[in-house]
Amino acid sequence: MARKSEAERRQELIAATINEIGSTGTLNVTTSQIAKSAGVSPGLAFHYFQDKEGLFLAAMRSILSEYGNDVRQALRGKKTADERLEAIAEASFGMTSFRREAISAWVNFYALSLRSEPARRLLYVYQRRLHSNLVDALRPKIGVRAPDVARRIAGLIDGLYLRYALDTRSINVIDAETHQLDGAEGSQHVMRAIAAECAEISENDVISTEQVDPDPTAILVGPQE
Amino acid sequence: MARKSEAERRQELIAATINEIGSTGTLNVTTSQIAKSAGVSPGLAFHYFQDKEGLFLAAMRSILSEYGNDVRQALRGKKTADERLEAIAEASFGMTSFRREAISAWVNFYALSLRSEPARRLLYVYQRRLHSNLVDALRPKIGVRAPDVARRIAGLIDGLYLRYALDTRSINVIDAETHQLDGAEGSQHVMRAIAAECAEISENDVISTEQVDPDPTAILVGPQE
DNA sequence: TGAGTTATTGATTGACGAGTCAATTAATAA
């Protein structure tokens, strides 16, 4: 009965949660499974988290902040617009996000956010951050068109991720050392799309002029309490 | 105790399943709930479907074929490449796909496909069909680049759909008669991306030359048994 | 009408799982 600090235990339980979601591919994981995977007794999970949803939300925060750290680190030192865009794209398809557990967690958290308001809010934060990162990097290249284009690029990143996520091959390939392969393909697609959007003659307006200036993240915003 | 044909009952149970998934936002629906919603006794579901997963798969097939019909109908009579592309985009963001139940079903089926091989196969069929529709429509405009661009457009459609899906506003807006509004915005984004991709100077090659010609759907293919 | 067939019922079973809690063990302090 080794005793550990609250922070340690919480972290272990969160990691175990993500692992179990990863290996079962679903949120239908029992607290006992999670506890066992964390090497603790079934009751302990409820000492550190209010209930199962609390555990899920903590796991979600963990995944999101992991991704956030990846992006931040990738951006470090990148000066040119293209470098920064590539950093974002690569972080989105990097090893961290492409672990089997991370994929399973992402997809299941999307589903969770349909029934859990807190979960929805967390995803909203992620979406806003991604959009804002993209706008910052795009603005030097295309100015006022950045927010509009950023929406499409953000959508493309999510969509491609989802497609690769369901392609079991990419997961296996990761396991087999060539880890960057599929991720690289994903980020190349993203860079290609960015190139196309930026090359275009910027005569045309943005899709919806009205909402682009006042609130660049309009379409991502849900009803705020 | 009204008696109906097998086809009718199956259809009713499938509709009830989608409704319950829609109203709860999860696949954690009891067979009793579904049966009640279909107006039959709890036992009957198991007379027409082997088990709960069978029901889910049938519901999934129903959703996918609904979408397929939408696309087919939208394409009817459309001759020019742009018309056809717009038809695909609009069907993807049309009323049918944007019903609350359809959204919930789609997202949850994505999650389901992480643990259910048959579900994964169904999604794969959807992805292949979408890709192939896009390639057909794009080829007149960009020739050999079509398969590569189509991957990005398909990803964009999925990704934007997901973002709108989680934006609770769009759902409510739908309920309130302005149904086409958000869908139209989504498809406009798609058309904008297509314009950008097609306007680009086609000097540059495709991302992965090797897999583009022999098998246009390479990245979508899972391990086929 | 009655015998045979098929859809439908709903009570039941058996398993499982979230969350509780009193007891136990380890660490710390005095």
Add this chain to the structure above:
DNA sequence: TTATTAATTGACTCGTCAATCAATAACTCA
């Protein structure tokens, strides 16, 4: 050492649910 505090246990409760199945109601055809 003993007393105090805090972490940890695991058996238990209570509800739930997938799946079964014997009984029954409706339909068909003779």
